[in-house]
Amino acid sequence: RSFATAARQSLKVGLIPADGIGREVIPAARRTLEALGSDIPKLQFVDLDAGFELFTKTGTALPEETVQALKECDCALFGAVSSPSRKVTGYSSPIVALRKELDLYANIRPVAAVAENPEDKPNVDLVVVRENTECLYVKQEVLTPGEHGLEARATRLITERASRRIGKMAFEIALGRPRKQVTIIHKSNVLSVTDGLFRQTIRDIPQASEGRYDGVKLEEQIVDSAVYRLFREPQIYDVMVAPNLYGDIISDAAAALVGSLGLVPSVNAGDNFVMGEPVHGSAPDIEGRGIANPLAAIRSAALMLRHLNYAAAADRIDKAVNEVIREGQVLTPDLGGSSKTEEVLDAVLKRL
Amino acid sequence: RSFATAARQSLKVGLIPADGIGREVIPAARRTLEALGSDIPKLQFVDLDAGFELFTKTGTALPEETVQALKECDCALFGAVSSPSRKVTGYSSPIVALRKELDLYANIRPVAAVAENPEDKPNVDLVVVRENTECLYVKQEVLTPGEHGLEARATRLITERASRRIGKMAFEIALGRPRKQVTIIHKSNVLSVTDGLFRQTIRDIPQASEGRYDGVKLEEQIVDSAVYRLFREPQIYDVMVAPNLYGDIISDAAAALVGSLGLVPSVNAGDNFVMGEPVHGSAPDIEGRGIANPLAAIRSAALMLRHLNYAAAADRIDKAVNEVIREGQVLTPDLGGSSKTEEVLDAVLKRL
Ligand SMILES: CC(C)[C@H](C(=O)O)[C@@H](O)C(=O)O
Ligand SMILES: CC(C)[C@H](C(=O)O)[C@@H](O)C(=O)O
Numbered sequence: 001r002s003f004a005t006a007a008r009q010s011l012k013v014g015l016i017p018a019d020g021i022g023r024e025v026i027p028a029a030r031r032t033l034e035a036l037g038s039d040i041p042k043l044q045f046v047d048l049d050a051g052f053e054l055f056t057k058t059g060t061a062l063p064e065e066t067v068q069a070l071k072e073c074d075c076a077l078f079g080a081v082s083s084p085s086r087k088v089t090g091y092s093s094p095i096v097a098l099r100k101e102l103d104l105y106a107n108i109r110p111v112a113a114v115a116e117n118p119e120d121k122p123n124v125d126l127v128v129v130r131e132n133t134e135c136l137y138v139k140q141e142v143l144t145p146g147e148h149g150l151e152a153r154a155t156r157l158i159t160e161r162a163s164r165r166i167g168k169m170a171f172e173i174a175l176g177r178p179r180k181q182v183t184i185i186h187k188s189n190v191l192s193v194t195d196g197l198f199r200q201t202i203r204d205i206p207q208a209s210e211g212r213y214d215g216v217k218l219e220e221q222i223v224d225s226a227v228y229r230l231f232r233e234p235q236i237y238d239v240m241v242a243p244n245l246y247g248d249i250i251s252d253a254a255a256a257l258v259g260s261l262g263l264v265p266s267v268n269a270g271d272n273f274v275m276g277e278p279v280h281g282s283a284p285d286i287e288g289r290g291i292a293n294p295l296a297a298i299r300s301a302a303l304m305l306r307h308l309n310y311a312a313a314a315d316r317i318d319k320a321v322n323e324v325i326r327e328g329q330v331l332t333p334d335l336g337g338s339s340k341t342e343e344v345l346d347a348v349l350k351r352l
Numbered sequence: 353r354s355f356a357t358a359a360r361q362s363l364k365v366g367l368i369p370a371d372g373i374g375r376e377v378i379p380a381a382r383r384t385l386e387a388l389g390s391d392i393p394k395l396q397f398v399d400l401d402a403g404f405e406l407f408t409k410t411g412t413a414l415p416e417e418t419v420q421a422l423k424e425c426d427c428a429l430f431g432a433v434s435s436p437s438r439k440v441t442g443y444s445s446p447i448v449a450l451r452k453e454l455d456l457y458a459n460i461r462p463v464a465a466v467a468e469n470p471e472d473k474p475n476v477d478l479v480v481v482r483e484n485t486e487c488l489y490v491k492q493e494v495l496t497p498g499e500h501g502l503e504a505r506a507t508r509l510i511t512e513r514a515s516r517r518i519g520k521m522a523f524e525i526a527l528g529r530p531r532k533q534v535t536i537i538h539k540s541n542v543l544s545v546t547d548g549l550f551r552q553t554i555r556d557i558p559q560a561s562e563g564r565y566d567g568v569k570l571e572e573q574i575v576d577s578a579v580y581r582l583f584r585e586p587q588i589y590d591v592m593v594a595p596n597l598y599g600d601i602i603s604d605a606a607a608a609l610v611g612s613l614g615l616v617p618s619v620n621a622g623d624n625f626v627m628g629e630p631v632h633g634s635a636p637d638i639e640g641r642g643i644a645n646p647l648a649a650i651r652s653a654a655l656m657l658r659h660l661n662y663a664a665a666a667d668r669i670d671k672a673v674n675e676v677i678r679e680g681q682v683l684t685p686d687l688g689g690s691s692k693t694e695e696v697l698d699a700v701l702k703r704l
Contacts, residue, residue, distance in 0.1 A: 083541035083574065087548050093541060136508060141545035149512030152546040156488060156508055160501030187597070189435035189445060193493035194504040196439050222435065224604040225633065231583065231608035245539070249601060252576040256583035281577065 010042040011308075014069060014076035014275075018051035018094065020282025021292035022079020028294035028345040029077050029276070029301040032317060035349050039313040040305065046073060050094040052082040052282075062094035067101050075304050076275040077297070078268075080282040092139070095277070099132045102275070104268035105162060106169045107132040107247060109279055110303070111254040111264055114325045124257045126237040127173055130247025131166040131198075132268055134158060137244045158194040158243060160201050167202035169269075170241035171213045181238035184220040185246050198243055227253050251279055260334040262293025263325070265300035267307055274307040276300030286333075290340045293332040295321055298348060320351035362394040363660075366421060366428035366627075370403035370446065372634025373644035374431020380646035380697040381429050381628070381653040384669060387701050391665040392657065398425060402446040404434040404634075414446035419453050427656050428627040429649070430620075432634040444491070450627070451484045456620035457514060458521045459484040459599060461631055462655070463606040463616055466677045476609045478589040479525055482599025483518040483550075484620055486510060489596045510546040510595060512553050519554035521621075522593035523565045533590035536572040537598050550595055579605050603631055612686040614645030615677070617652035619659055626659040628652030638685075642692045645684040647673055650700060672703035 013033065017026040033043060048066045055061040061081075070076055081095050098104070107130040113122035140155040167184075174182045184202050188195040199220065206213040221229065223246045229236060230250065234257050242250055255264040261280040268275045278296030286292060302317035324330060330347040331337025339347075365385065369378040385395055400418045407413040413433075422428055433447050450456070459482040465474035492507040519536075526534045536554050540547040551572065558565040573581065575598045581588060582602065586609050594602055607616040613632040620627045630648030638644060654669035676682060682699040683689025691699075 087540070087544055087552065092544075096542060136539075136543060139542065139544075141543065143545050143549065146511060146513075149516075150549055151512070152510045152549040154508040154510075154543055154546045156506040158504045158506075159498060160503070161498075164501075187488075188439070190448060190489060190491065191493065191506055192439055192444075192491075193495050194506045197495065197502055197504040200439065224600045227579070227601055228604040228608045228613060231605065248576045249579055252580040253583065253605065256580045261580060 008041045008074065010044050011040060011075070012044045012046060012073045014046045014048050014073040016048045016050050016066065016076060017079040018282070019053050019082040020080055020284055020287040021280075022051070022081070022282055024287075024290065024292045024341050025278060025294045025297035026077055026079045028341060029297040031345060032298045032348060032352070033301050033305075035352050036313050036316065039316065040310050048076075050081075050098070052084060052091065055088075055091050059090070061091055062097050067098070070098075070102065070273075075273065075308060077301060077304065078275055078277040079297070080278065080280060082282040082284060096137055096139070098275070099268050102268075102270055102273050103133065104270040104273060104275060105131065105133050106166055106269045107266055108169075108173070108269055108303070109247075109251040109254075109264060109266040111251065111258055113258045114322050116326065118322070118326070124234040124254070126234065126254060127177075127239050128247055128251040128254060129166060129170040129173060129239055129241045130251065131162055131242065131244050133244070134162050135244030156191075156194055158198050160197060163198045163201035164205065167205045167241060170202070170239050171205060171209070171216055174216045174239045175213070177238060179217075179238040180215050181217040181219060183226070183237055183240050184218070185223050185226050185240055185242035185250060186220065187223045187246075189222060195243065202241060223250075226250065230254060230257070255279055260293060261296070262332065262334045263295050263299070265296050265303045267300065267303045269307055274304050276304035290342065291332050292341050293334050294341050294345050295325070295348075298345070316352055317348075320348045323351045324348055360393045360426065362396050363392060363427070364396045364398060364425045366398045366400050366425040368400045368402050368418065368428060369431040370634070371405050371434040372432055372636050372639040373632075374403070374433070374634055376639075376642065376644045376693050377630060377646045377649035378429055378431045380693060381649040383697060384650045384700060384704070385653050387704050388665050388668065391668065392662050400428075402433075402450070404436060404443065407440075407443050411442070413443055414449050419450070422450075422454065422625070427625065427660060429653060429656065430627055430629040431649070432630065432632060434634040434636060447629070448489055448491070451620050454620075454622055454625050454627070455485065456622040456625060456627055457483065457485050458518055458621045459618055460521075460525070460621060460655070461599075461603040461606075461616060461618040463603065463610055465610045466674050468678065470674070470678070476586040476606070478586065478606060479529075479591050480599055480603040480606060481518060481522040481525060481591055481593045482603065483514055483594065483596050485596070486514050487596030508543075508546055510550050512549060515550045515553035516557065519557045519593060522554070522591050523557060523561070523568055526568045526591045527565070529590060531569075531590040532567050533569040533571060535578070535589055535592050536570070537575050537578050537592055537594035537602060538572065539575045539598075541574060547595065554593060575602075578602065582606060582609070607631055612645060613648070614684065614686045615647050615651070617648050617655050619652065619655045621659055626656050628656035642694065643684050644693050645686050646693050646697050647677070647700075650697075668704055669700075672700045675703045676700055
């Protein structure tokens, strides 16, 4: 799940706030990292451009320099991208492109409620492990004239290789959790070939693991009923592993259970790079008002550190964030509070 | 939304219980129809076979005779199909096939909570209008060997024609509701061609309607955030129109909001035929125990009648079902009660 701890002299972090509230929450995550002091190597930040607004100004949503610069970084934090409100020729989502360019094949999204009492088990405590490079996100689409008007076709790609590596990631993550349960999310009752391959490939992993995954319980759920049960009995889930699009939908659904998308972090992880990213979007409705919830971005920074094997530093952040949520005094409007982004950040920093 | 009321002498209803609790709830729906008396034409029932169990016995999930017999019926009720627990060569879901064979292009799924007081507005009152013939359900899948193992590809088809007719259906349904709002569910920030076509085709409908849809408010939501907001603020939705797979997921998600999948009805509707179908599955875990909730099937019968223009009869059923739910005395275990299917049916019949 995490990289070897080659003792690093410094940590080079690419920062891509991109659009909307991405520009408000990424600076908060940065300041949290800076406040960690000697728990992590000396930080070096690299400011990088991408996003829909950049596209409208320059015609490019993801400049080649950004991709190249990221390759020189140890890790990165990404904010959020706006979606064009109508079809814009030549525009393609930079976050989807980055995941592919850097082969960040796993999108790891832990969704956990904060129990009132720190000793209690939260009622929601799951991780969505979303395949991040294929499914309908390969964006192979064609438009052709047909007998009765236009016809559009998209390809949904599922490979054995990608299914196996995301499955292994899910098993590894499950090994590190008390319940040690993996639930495969699929729709193989309709997509018997593509989702059939996804499901069977993951089912076959334990056998080839030389006993490593013997303690992991393997379950499965069809995606529609998985979402239904997620709302009704979220406690049945531990690690949910899903193809790209189902993972996208499920993680938003799970976020609704813990009070706000503004709380849910993620990392996009590959074998050599990790990029933190809050699960929320660019939120054009509240952009620029200083009331965006910085906690998802701050938690994404923690998750990124955890992935780089700085568990103690990550724990410090998570503990501080959980305290702020538990105390309930300094919260942004999405959580029913009236505090500003800055005030929430300060509350976290004080508890670090 | 509904067929011309060519005064029918009799109503020929195909019954396809199929698998699992389908066999327990379809008889309950039949008995409800039979209890309506002179509000509807003389009923004639035709028992028909289909399902996964039939497949395991005979090698056919949907016999040609069933399809032919349905073509002689005025309408039908379908129960539920079991999903094979592993890949079964040659098996393909009969419900998906039926929707296509009979060109039942719209899957209409009203999801409404029953307010405590009959005068109050329920907090959830929406209709999912799901395109029912294409998207990934065209089941064009191929498996090929690749450089790093197997590769599977599925085609997602979205046509202008199907998008327009489902869009029109959504507008028509909205016209008949107090809020008159249609929300297009899509993911055109990633699938700019396929979902772009779906979205744009529906956006273009009002212009070509000669004013018919002027009073309908048109909104849109990206599918992941649509599911999030469905949980957080279901009252923002009235009519949700969606491509096939999103519609499948959204309707299950919405069902979670009203207490049980066992309450949510649907019809599969085409221009010449309508087939009621509870949204729930075959529920192998409770099959044969006589505790399946018959209300979704009973409501599906009402919805079918409504579609055939027997609104008064449909209203009688819906009112009786709502009373049973509101009273809360006779409910199956999925709703926290301890009554049997038969008892719930009797309670409905008594209130008809
Ligand atoms: C913005 C969009 C392309 C993206 C996705 O669909 O992956 C977002 O919803 C997410 O979950 O990160
Ligand atoms: C059983 C399955 C093929 C079906 C579907 O996916 O359409 C079911 O989930 C439904 O919603 O009717």
